[in-house]
Amino acid sequence: MTDRGRRHRRAIRENRLLPAREPRSLSADRPSTLRVTLLTNTPQDQVSSLGEALLIEKIRGWLGSASPRAPFGIGDDCAVVPSGRTAQLITVDPVIYGEHFDDSVPARGAGEKLFKRNLSDIAAMGGRPRAAVVALALEDRTRIAWLREFYRGLANMSRRYQVPLVGGDVARLKGGFVATLTLVGEAAAGGRIVTRRGARRGDVIYVTGSLGGSLASGHHYRFEPRLAEGAWLARRAEVRAMMDVSDGLAKDLRALEPGGAVAAIEPALLPRRRGCDVRSALCDGEDFELVFAAANGADLGLFERAFRRRFPRTRLTRIGRFASGQVYPAGAVDLRALKGFEHLTGSASRPRGR
Numbered sequence: 215m216t217d218r219g220r221r222h223r224r225a226i227r228e229n230r231l232l233p234a235r236e237p238r239s240l241s242a243d244r245p246s247t248l249r250v251t252l253l254t255n256t257p258q259d260q261v262s263s264l265g266e267a268l269l270i271e272k273i274r275g276w277l278g279s280a281s282p283r284a285p286f287g288i289g290d291d292c293a294v295v296p297s298g299r300t301a302q303l304i305t306v307d308p309v310i311y312g313e314h315f316d317d318s319v320p321a322r323g324a325g326e327k328l329f330k331r332n333l334s335d336i337a338a339m340g341g342r343p344r345a346a347v348v349a350l351a352l353e354d355r356t357r358i359a360w361l362r363e364f365y366r367g368l369a370n371m372s373r374r375y376q377v378p379l380v381g382g383d384v385a386r387l388k389g390g391f392v393a394t395l396t397l398v399g400e401a402a403a404g405g406r407i408v409t410r411r412g413a414r415r416g417d418v419i420y421v422t423g424s425l426g427g428s429l430a431s432g433h434h435y436r437f438e439p440r441l442a443e444g445a446w447l448a449r450r451a452e453v454r455a456m457m458d459v460s461d462g463l464a465k466d467l468r469a470l471e472p473g474g475a476v477a478a479i480e481p482a483l484l485p486r487r488r489g490c491d492v493r494s495a496l497c498d499g500e501d502f503e504l505v506f507a508a509a510n511g512a513d514l515g516l517f518e519r520a521f522r523r524r525f526p527r528t529r530l531t532r533i534g535r536f537a538s539g540q541v542y543p544a545g546a547v548d549l550r551a552l553k554g555f556e557h558l559t560g561s562a563s564r565p566r567g568r
C-alpha cells in the first residue's frame with residue numbers, strides 16, 4: 215500500500231474526511247489573486263450604478279449553483295426549505311438607523327418594526343412564524359436606555375405573535391446601528407405556501423388595507439402584519455399568487471405579473487391613505503399590505519363576502535387585473551414609468567428619511 219493509501223485508511227478509521235486530492239469543483243475556492251478595496255469613488259464601479267434589481271441578478275450569478283431558484287432560493291418573500299413532510303420558510307430583514315428609522319421614531323417602535331417587517335414576509339406566503347434570531351451591529355456610544363426600549367419592542371412583538379426570540383449576536387460597528395432579524399416559519403395550519411408565481415392572465419388583483427404616506431403617518435412602524443389574513447388567504451383556492459408591499463405597489467406588483475401579461479391597475483380603485491395621491495399610493499412603500507391574484511372565473515363575490523365576514527376591520531380592494539399583452543391598457547397605470555423605493559440609490563418619488 216502506498217503512503218497515501220495508508221493515510222486515507224487511517225483517516226477513515228479516525229472518522230476524518232481526508233480527500234486524496236482536492237476535487238475539481240473546489241478549485242474555485244482557492245484564494246483569489248484579485249485585491250481590491252471595499253469602497254471606491256469611481257461611479258461606474260459602485261453598486262449604486264447597478265441598482266437593486268441588477269445587483270440581485272449579479273449575486274445570483276456569483277452564487278451560481280450554490281443558490282437554487284425561487285421559491286427555494288432568492289426571489290420570493292421568504293425562501294422555502296424542504297424539511298421532512300413540510301417546508302420551512304426563512305426570511306431576513308434589517309432596520310438601519312437613518313434608513314428605516316431615525317430619532318423621530320421611538321426606540322420601542324424601531325424594535326417592533328424590525329420584528330413586524332419580517333412577520334409581513336411570512337404573512338406574504340401564508341405562513342406561520344415559529345422562531346426568530348436577531349443580530350446587532352452597534353456603536354460604543356449607543357445609549358443603554360435606547361437599547362432597552364428597542365428590546366422591549368422586540369419582546370412585545372415576540373409575545374403578541376407568539377414567536378420566541380431564540381438567539382442572536384452583538385457586534386461593534388463604527389458609526390450607526392443595524393439590527394437584522396431572521397425569522398423561520400412554516401405553512402399555517404391547513405394552508406399551503408403561496409409564492410409570487412402562479413398568477414394567470416385575466417386574474418383579479420386585490421390589495422389589503424390602504425396605501426401611501428407610510429412615513430408621514432407613522433404606519434411604517436405602527437402597522438399590523440397581515441398574518442391572520444395571509445394564513446386565511448392561503449387556505450382559499452381562489453388565491454394563486456401573493457406578496458407583501460414593501461417597496462411600493464408599482465415596483466412590487468410587477469413580480470406577480472404572469473408571462474405575457476401586465477398588471478392593469480385602475481387608479482380610481484386604489485385604496486389611498488388620507489391625504490395621498492395615486493403616485494404616493496403606488497410608490498411610497500413600507501405599506502406592509504398583502505397584494506394577491508385571485509382566479510378569474512371563481513365566484514369572487516362569494517370570496518369577498520367570506521373575507522369580510524372573517525376580517526370585518528381589514529379593507530380588501532379589487533384594484534385591477536392581469537391583462538394580456540406587453541403594454542398597459544388605456545386607463546391603467548403605466549407601472550414601468552413609476553418607481554418604487556430603490557434601496558441602493560435611496561431614490562423614490564420623493565425624498566426619504568426612513
Ligand SMILES: [Mg+2]
Nearest residue numbers: 291335458460
Ligand atoms: Mg416581502
